[in-house]
Amino acid sequence: MLLPAPPRTLLLNASLEPLCVVALPRAVTLVMSGKATVLESDGRVLHSEHVVVPLPVVLSLTRYVHVPMRRPLPPTRRTVLQRDDHRCAYCGSHADTVDHVHPRSRGGRHEWGNVVAACRRCNHRKADHLLHEIGWELRWTPSAPRGATAFLHGAAVDEPAWSPYLAA
Template sequence: MLSTAAVGDAPTRTLLLNASHEPLCIVSVHRAVLLVMTGKAVVLEADGSLHSERLAMPLPVVLCLNRYVHVPVRRPVPPTRRTVLQRDGHRCAYCGGGADTVDHVHPRSRGGRHEWTNVVAACVRCNHRKADRFLHELGWELEFTPRAPRWSVAFGAAATRAEPSWSRYLVA
């Protein structure tokens, strides 16, 4: 039975990367230890150590598989309110304040589509001021070009907040 050196603040989840260093999933520490002990993965980042009677090993926070695992093409994440807010970091695309709504850059009432390249996070005030107008009608400009995330925003954003050491592996 392995025990952690600092049980109170020890991570309970481990980021698992493919051999190409692309994020695959989040696994439990128990599963991570099994992957390392069977030689299927190597520890890239650790936080503390695990000890048993005959073994001591680093507590895995980020693992990389030794062999590449083919992953079927994932369907793109749809631009929902939650996923758009996560992509934009809960910041208004117009004023930079806290965002709690979603706005269509090219208004739907004027032919705009509900897709990643046309949807941004916005605060209620800016969303109300913009209404169904184009940005050039108000003299506004976006500081970034909205785009679809490379992979699941729900997975990436939630994981980055929980484990800061994962952020360099989770580039959206």
């Protein structure tokens, strides 16, 4: 049985720090041009008439690339839901939206410490109230994702071979 190719490949700097995730065609191009080497493969190979390349799951650049300081990741709906593992910060059920703990209508800011994942029911019931006004408490304290792999949150779950390289 032929398994589908991995849709993405983890790209590491020459220092083995995670840089980004690239699509399979870009990964093969980096390997073929000598700019990257395959560190992890799933055992399958890609064939051309004259070349055989292991199917890359993790690549490492052959030369170190200086990466300028990354700007903090903004709290978007997707990133907040990923950070909170799609769990409502109020009741713990499946979250499908986000909520401002201190409502924006009352001067709350759109920042990591004030935005949490919420289910529609809790988001609607809370409305523009403060937590102490309705007697609610957060299940955890919201904070910005930390580490160089914050942009890859959840990736280790999707691709187990990446886990050793994403440990921070």
